[in-house]
Amino acid sequence: MTAVTTLSPAECASVLVRLEAITDQWAREGSDPLLQQHIEDARRLTGVLRLCTEKGVPLAFL
Secondary structure, eight states: OOOOEEEOHHHHHHHHHHHHHHHHHHHHHOOOHHHHHHHHHHHHHHHHHHHHHHHTOOEEEO
């Protein structure tokens, strides 16, 4: 049986704010290729979090 974790739209909004702050901090810290990949991945996740927040739908992690 697979466990499914969900974030409510309110939880998505909360995580979004913090993740954007972390990503901005990382972007100021350097240009290491691995760090840049983390920044890119985090920005993709912020896009999903923003969409869930705006549409009022939960985010499910399967």
